[in-house]
Amino acid sequence: MKVTAHPSADSLLLVLDGELDASSAVLLDSELVKPGLLDYRKVLIDCAKLSYISSAGLGVFISHLQRLQDHNVKLVFFNMQEKVFNVFEILGLDSLMTIVPTQAEATAA
Amino acid sequence: MKDVLRIECSRHNLQQVRDFVRAFLHRRDLPELLVNQVVLAVDEVVANFIIHANGEDAHQVIELQLVVENHYLNVEIADHGGSIYLPPPHVAPNLAEYIRQGRKGGMGMALVNRLMDRVEFFTRDQHTVCHLSKHLA
Numbered sequence: 001m002k003v004t005a006h007p008s009a010d011s012l013l014l015v016l017d018g019e020l021d022a023s024s025a026v027l028l029d030s031e032l033v034k035p036g037l038l039d040y041r042k043v044l045i046d047c048a049k050l051s052y053i054s055s056a057g058l059g060v061f062i063s064h065l066q067r068l069q070d071h072n073v074k075l076v077f078f079n080m081q082e083k084v085f086n087v088f089e090i091l092g093l094d095s096l097m098t099i100v101p102t103q104a105e106a107t108a109a
Numbered sequence: 110m111k112d113v114l115r116i117e118c119s120r121h122n123l124q125q126v127r128d129f130v131r132a133f134l135h136r137r138d139l140p141e142l143l144v145n146q147v148v149l150a151v152d153e154v155v156a157n158f159i160i161h162a163n164g165e166d167a168h169q170v171i172e173l174q175l176v177v178e179n180h181y182l183n184v185e186i187a188d189h190g191g192s193i194y195l196p197p198p199h200v201a202p203n204l205a206e207y208i209r210q211g212r213k214g215g216m217g218m219a220l221v222n223r224l225m226d227r228v229e230f231f232t233r234d235q236h237t238v239c240h241l242s243k244h245l246a
């Protein structure tokens with residue numbers, strides 16, 4: 001699992017590459033606990049190369065969502081593979097999180 | 110014929126578990142969505158055994174067996190560690206509340222129960238065993 005951060009003026013783009021499980025979730029968590037994160041207006045998660053997510057990966061996003069919302073930082077997922085979206089869907093997280101098809105829509109969200 | 114994998118209780122072995130389950134299912138030419146669902150269910154149970162039942166003690170061993178019989182995939186996950194781990198009865202998680210609380214865990218078994226047709230935990234010879242089953246249409 002690789003997490004690459006691309007900061008810009010008002011948003012942070014995190015590109016996820018690989019499988020997000022109980023072993024690799026700590027990598028993502030370490031990006032989302034950085035204090036500077038709350039200075040952005042948006043955190044965009046590029047899921048194009050995210051090929052797997054377990055409850056540990058979902059738990060990282062769930063554990064930070066309220067804090068981000070409290071600071072008016074929007075968390076937006078895009079380019080999600082069908083099998084990964086299916087996991088969000090099974091738990092009903094697709095209606096609690098912002099998931100859009102493309103980066104253009106994520107930027108506009 | 111059964112496919113068998115034995116791993117030490119380290120979360121770094123979860124990738125090996127997923128690769129093993131994927132390889133078994135890909136040989137049967139199943140849809141990717143179904144393969145991912147079974148892989149996820151097995152990964153969640155094994156992660157629970159590794160982390161919660163065995164405290165990531167790499168001296169303990171978990172054995173995984175996969176077999177297809179009469180269009181059903183039957184999975185046995187046997188925890189050979191020293192403690193008995195039987196998860197509490199399944200209750201659907203309130204995710205809006207989890208988000209409000211900033212909770213990290215508590216969704217794994219909910220996923221397993223929604224993904225598989227049958228989920229059973231029991232004890233055998235002082236060890237915990239999990240049986241998962243799914244119809245492969």
